[in-house]
Amino acid sequence: MAYVAIADRDQHLHDPDTFITKYIWSQDHKVIAIQYALTAIFVGVVALVLSLLFRLQLGFPDTFNLVDPNQYYQYVTMHGMIMVIYLLTALFLGGFGNYLIPLMCGARDMVFPYMNMLSFWVYLLSVIVLLASFFVPGGPTGAGWTLYPPQAISEGTPGIGGGIVLMLVSLAIFIVAFTMGGLNYVTTVLQARTRGMTLMRMPLAVWGIFVATILGLLAFPALLVAAVMMTLDRVVGTSFFMPEMLSLGRELDYGGGSPILFQHLFWFFGHPEVYIVALPAFGIVSDVLSVHARKNIFGYRMMVWAIVLIGALSFVVWAHHMYVSGMNPYFGFFFATTTLIIAVPTALKVYNWILTLWRGDIHLRVPMLFAIGFIFTFIHGGLTGLFLGNVTVDLPLSDTYFVVGHFHMVMGVSPVLVVFAAIYHWFPKITGRMFNEALGKAHFWLTLLGTYSIYLPMHYLGILGVPRRYYAYGDTDFIPASAQTLNSGITVAALIVAAVQVLFFVNVIWSLWRGPKADPNPWRATTLEWLTPDTPPKHGNWGPELPEVHRWPYDYSVPGEAEDFIPQTEPPHAGVVAGRDHGVHH
Amino acid sequence: MSSELTESAGAAALPQGFRGFARDWTADKQTFHVPWGKAMMWIFLLSDTFIFTLFLTSYMNVRMSTRVPWPNPSEVFALSFGGDPIPLILIAIMTFILITSSGTMALAVNYGYRRDRARTAALMFVTAAFGATFVGMQAFEWMKLIVDEGVRPWGNPMGAAQFGSTFFMITGFHGFHVSCGVIYLAVIALKVLRGDYEASGNYEVVEIAGLYWHFVDLVWVFIFAFFYLW
Numbered sequence: 001m002a003y004v005a006i007a008d009r010d011q012h013l014h015d016p017d018t019f020i021t022k023y024i025w026s027q028d029h030k031v032i033a034i035q036y037a038l039t040a041i042f043v044g045v046v047a048l049v050l051s052l053l054f055r056l057q058l059g060f061p062d063t064f065n066l067v068d069p070n071q072y073y074q075y076v077t078m079h080g081m082i083m084v085i086y087l088l089t090a091l092f093l094g095g096f097g098n099y100l101i102p103l104m105c106g107a108r109d110m111v112f113p114y115m116n117m118l119s120f121w122v123y124l125l126s127v128i129v130l131l132a133s134f135f136v137p138g139g140p141t142g143a144g145w146t147l148y149p150p151q152a153i154s155e156g157t158p159g160i161g162g163g164i165v166l167m168l169v170s171l172a173i174f175i176v177a178f179t180m181g182g183l184n185y186v187t188t189v190l191q192a193r194t195r196g197m198t199l200m201r202m203p204l205a206v207w208g209i210f211v212a213t214i215l216g217l218l219a220f221p222a223l224l225v226a227a228v229m230m231t232l233d234r235v236v237g238t239s240f241f242m243p244e245m246l247s248l249g250r251e252l253d254y255g256g257g258s259p260i261l262f263q264h265l266f267w268f269f270g271h272p273e274v275y276i277v278a279l280p281a282f283g284i285v286s287d288v289l290s291v292h293a294r295k296n297i298f299g300y301r302m303m304v305w306a307i308v309l310i311g312a313l314s315f316v317v318w319a320h321h322m323y324v325s326g327m328n329p330y331f332g333f334f335f336a337t338t339t340l341i342i343a344v345p346t347a348l349k350v351y352n353w354i355l356t357l358w359r360g361d362i363h364l365r366v367p368m369l370f371a372i373g374f375i376f377t378f379i380h381g382g383l384t385g386l387f388l389g390n391v392t393v394d395l396p397l398s399d400t401y402f403v404v405g406h407f408h409m410v411m412g413v414s415p416v417l418v419v420f421a422a423i424y425h426w427f428p429k430i431t432g433r434m435f436n437e438a439l440g441k442a443h444f445w446l447t448l449l450g451t452y453s454i455y456l457p458m459h460y461l462g463i464l465g466v467p468r469r470y471y472a473y474g475d476t477d478f479i480p481a482s483a484q485t486l487n488s489g490i491t492v493a494a495l496i497v498a499a500v501q502v503l504f505f506v507n508v509i510w511s512l513w514r515g516p517k518a519d520p521n522p523w524r525a526t527t528l529e530w531l532t533p534d535t536p537p538k539h540g541n542w543g544p545e546l547p548e549v550h551r552w553p554y555d556y557s558v559p560g561e562a563e564d565f566i567p568q569t570e571p572p573h574a575g576v577v578a579g580r581d582h583g584v585h586h
Numbered sequence: 587m588s589s590e591l592t593e594s595a596g597a598a599a600l601p602q603g604f605r606g607f608a609r610d611w612t613a614d615k616q617t618f619h620v621p622w623g624k625a626m627m628w629i630f631l632l633s634d635t636f637i638f639t640l641f642l643t644s645y646m647n648v649r650m651s652t653r654v655p656w657p658n659p660s661e662v663f664a665l666s667f668g669g670d671p672i673p674l675i676l677i678a679i680m681t682f683i684l685i686t687s688s689g690t691m692a693l694a695v696n697y698g699y700r701r702d703r704a705r706t707a708a709l710m711f712v713t714a715a716f717g718a719t720f721v722g723m724q725a726f727e728w729m730k731l732i733v734d735e736g737v738r739p740w741g742n743p744m745g746a747a748q749f750g751s752t753f754f755m756i757t758g759f760h761g762f763h764v765s766c767g768v769i770y771l772a773v774i775a776l777k778v779l780r781g782d783y784e785a786s787g788n789y790e791v792v793e794i795a796g797l798y799w800h801f802v803d804l805v806w807v808f809i810f811a812f813f814y815l816w
Contacts, residue, residue: 111622179633187626190617199612217629221636225644228755237740238751240648253740256652256748261644268640549614 027113028539029098032120034430036094039120043127044087050075052498059491061472061484069471070158073142076469077159078130080145081167084273085174086127088415092280093178093216094123096422097185097209099430103529104206106194106547108540110184119181126173129166136162144469146270149241149262153234155248164234168227175220175227185213194528196549200304201568203527203553204297207304208283211311212276218315219272226265233257263325267318274411275314279307281418282349285371287553288421289353291525292368293360294564296554298352306345306352313342323391324398332391339389343382350379361557361564365523366440370421373448374414381410384459399469402462405455413451420447420504427511428518429529432536435511443503450497457486526567527553627794631801634763638805641759642812645752657744659814662735663727677814680723681806684764687716688803691771691796698792703778706792710775713799717768724761728754753813760809763802771795 023031054075056064067075098116102109110116133140138161143152151157153164189202189210202210229240233254241262242254290297297303319327319335353375362368384406387393397403420443427435465478473479521530533543547569555566601609611617618625649656664671694709731737731753739754741747774795783789 112626179630183626183630183633186629187622191622191625192616193614196614198614199617201614217633218636221633222640225637225640228759229644232739232751232755238755239652239740239747240644240751243651256648256654256746258647258651261647261651264647265640265644 025117027109027117029102029110029113029116030430030537032116033095033098035120036090036098036123037096039124039127040087040091040095043082043131044091046131047079047082047087048498048501050079050082052495054079055491055494057471059488070142071139072471073144073469074140074158074163077142077145077147078134078140082130083412084145084277085171086130088277088411088419089178089216089273090123090174091419092277092415093185093209093213094120094181096205096280096284097213098181099426100205100529101185101188101209102192103532103537103541104203104527105189105192106197106528106542106549107188107192108542108546111187111192112184115180116184119177119184122173122177122180126170126177129173130170133159133163133166133170136166139163141167146266147230147262148266149230149233149257149259150243150245150247150254153230153242154245154252160234165231168231168234171227172224172231175224178216178220182213182217185209186217194546194549197528197568200301201549201552203283204286204300204303204307205280205283207307208279208281208286211307212279215272215279215311215314216276219269219276221269222265223269226262226269229265230262260322260325260327263322264319267321268315270321271318272311272314275310277411277415279311281374281415282307284422284425285374285418286349286353286356287527288367288371288425289356290554290556291425291523292363292365292371293357294363294556295356295360296552296556298355298358299348300552300554302348303352306348309345310342313338313345317342320389320394323394329391336389336391340386343386343389346382350375350382365424366435366437366444367421367425367523369441369444370417370424373444374417374421376448377409377417377451378414380456381406381408381414385410396465397462399467400462401458401466401468404468405458405462408455408458413455417448420444423508425523426529427508428522428535429520429532430536431512431515432518433511433515434518434522435507435515439503439507443500443507446500446503447497450493450500453493454490454497457490461486524563524565526551526555526565528568531567531569621788621790621794623794624790624797627797631797634801635805638760638808641756642808645748645756645812648748648752649746652746652748654746656746657742657749659816662731662737662744662749663814665730674814676723676727677810680720680727681810683716683723684720684803684806687713687720688800690716691799695793695796698778698789701784701787701789703781703784706789707775707779710771710778710792710795714768714771714775717764717771717799721761721764721768724757724764728757756809756813760802760805763805767795767799767802770798 022028026032026035053066054072057067057072098110101107138159140159141147141152141163142158143164147164147167153160157164159167189206193199193202229238232238233240233242237253239254239257241259242252242257243259244255245252286297286303317335317339319331320339323332323335357372384402388397388403388406424435424440427433461483464480464483466473466483473484518535520532520535523530528547528549529537531547532538532541549568550571551566551568553568555568555570557564558566600606616625618628620628660673661671663677664673665675666672690709691713694706694713697705697709731750736743737750737753739751742750774791777783778789778792783791
């Protein structure tokens with residue numbers, strides 16, 4: 001088998017010489033990653049503030065008059081859409097994907113840096129278009145983040161003027177941006193790994209990002225198609241999704257369309273989207289756990305296959321979001337079955353994380369705390385997913401706070417905890433400085449306990465039957481007065497958690513400015529990104545020679561070794577119980 | 587370690603069958619023996635396939651959901667040259683042109699690898715011209731539907747409103763692809779003619795453009811079958 005030394009072949013890199021080409025119109029994957037991350041975090045903070053505004057309304061309906069009912073819906077909608085797509089998708093794939101893929105695979109950059117740069121600028125455009133909807137007459141759309149027609153474009157829903165159109169256009173632009181980036185990530189992983197870096201020696205973080213990007217490339221088309229068709233319904237007057245209907249006593253010009261078609265398209269995107277966010281989180285958390293437990297990840301091969309299997313299954317579970325939509329009941333049976341099957345590889349991952357910790361040499365540093373916190377929140381979110389995946393249990397819980405609690409646990413809090421774990425974990429490499437450990441720990445504990453006090457009560461409210469998406473509940477027979485007390489408590493917890501995030505920003509900014517210089521490999525990790533000649537890595541990443549990989553990324557605490565970790569670049573040597581090398585079948 | 591294993595033991599020790607396939611696929615080299623641009627084009631086309639598939643699936647869905655009868659495509663898309671109307675004649679010519687353009691494109695790729703710059707560029711221009719003709723005829727078809735037959739995206743005199751909606755959306759989206767392809771081919775052809783690829787002697791870029799072009803043709807076959815023949 002002739003070795004094709006692709007990574008050694010000259011990859012043409014542009015040579016940045018001015019400030020502008022270095023930091024603004026940069027084609028360096030690391031700079032693009034930071035641009036992506038900062039934009040995503042900025043827009044995420046906007047969404048966080050929106051959530052506080054509507055939480056104040058919900059918690060204290062008669063005290064604050066910050067939002068009216070229309071604004072309430074608009075803020076809820078924008079909060080959801082921003083968090084899922086413009087924060088989490090962009091941060092995991094555009095941010096961590098960009099930063100980690102070339103460094104962990106041993107490449108000098110993405111395969112097409114220019115297109116990578118375009119990806120960020122188009123993403124920025126989509127964010128600007130999205131935020132512009134706050135300033136058009138009628139404001140942003142208030143259709144709920146799922147944008148279900150016919151209500152999304154019918155009178156009575158706030159933002160049916162410019163708001164909904166800008167939202168749909170922004171989504172289409174985002175998809176273009178994602179596609180340009182995503183093609184780069186997939187091609188880089190497949191084609192530009194360094195010598196010795198077989199697919200089965202890739203860190204799980206890269207595996208997670210890789211499979212999630214494939215999911216994105218196949219799932220975002222559904223959102224694009226849905227957005228195009230709804231834009232045409234709204235602007236041109238077609239009836240793709242609009243049935244014949246009376247609205248406010250008036251017969252509309254629409255007729256013959258299928259609202260359920262939109263739901264199918266939306267969730268054919270929407271469910272893989274859950275895993276577009278979750279798989280990078282799974283991968284990153286696996287690496288963080290292994291490094292800080294000084295132990296190899298338990299069942300690496302199975303972890304990889306679980307990621308691939310979850311990714312494949314995520315395309316055949318979408319209608320479990322639609323049990324109450326009026327689709328054929330036999331569909332419910334099929335989709336409940338596939339949904340429960342997906343729990344098998346997911347549970348396998350959770351067991352393997354726990355078994356990685358088992359008898360490990362656990363260092364409870366800040367990234368590790370967040371990673372372990374993730375295991376807790378993810379198990380809780382996953383267990384409530386079993387409730388909602390079953391048709392009969394889902395029916396009474398549908399559209400209640402149980403659902404809100406579930407998806408915030410599983411794809412809100414859990415990925416965000418991993419985002420923090422990842423930022424703290426790679427902060428020394430990205431910035432060359434150490435963060436403050438004590439501030440980080442305070443940030444962790446307050447965030448973890450705070451989010452639990454927000455979302456656990458929501459499950460109880462949901463079982464009571466409190467519906468979501470209501471501006472105020474008033475006096476209702478089936479909702480006891482105590483539910484309102486709980487709602488107030490949730491709001492207070494949300495305010496505290498939001499305030500606590502200041503600790504994070506203070507820590508990052510202070511450490512950037514005054515933090516102690518970081519060791520190039522402060523966690524004594526094995527993967528390539530820690531072995532760069534410079535910290536932070538310079539343009540081109542590796543200096544004159546590309547690294548050569550000789551082993552898998554999890555050689556921690558190998559018996560008979562002086563050090564408790566063996567970098568991936570370390571050649572095999574005598575006298576060692578060979579690290580479990582997954583590149584070789586004997 | 588894998589590289590040493592292969593060096594010392596030689597090909598005989600390599601695993602066969604599925605294991606060999608998996609091992610080869612995950613080895614420490616390019617997963618596919620193609621240039622980066624080509625791999626990326628294939629992945630893009632896979633993603634684009636999903637877009638067209640979902641458009642066509644949505645079309646089938648609304649065609650079933652509407653309660654108004656669907657217009658008869660054989661009649662709507664008929665043209666008469668002085669005598670009786672001939673069903674689907676325009677679309678048959680358009681399809682023929684587009685499929686012919688795939689042939690000229692394949693020839694261009696062939697001449698590209700022979701580094702015959704003049705023929706490569708000429709054939710690419712011919713391909714682009716066929717594509718432009720296709721788009722022009724599509725514009726004529728749209729004109730005829732809009733002006734003569736009163737078809738609008740939101741309704742038409744012959745039947746279900748979704749007929750016009752899906753027709754303009756799907757053929758428009760495909761026509762957009764063809765138009766992009768015409769520009770793409772023209773740009774690459776100019777660069778071939780100028781000798782931009784002589785330094786490396788590498789004309790893979792012609793084949794990559796060809797991939798896109800064949801894809802657009804292939805998609806048209808499906809649109810043709812599902813929209814005009816159904």
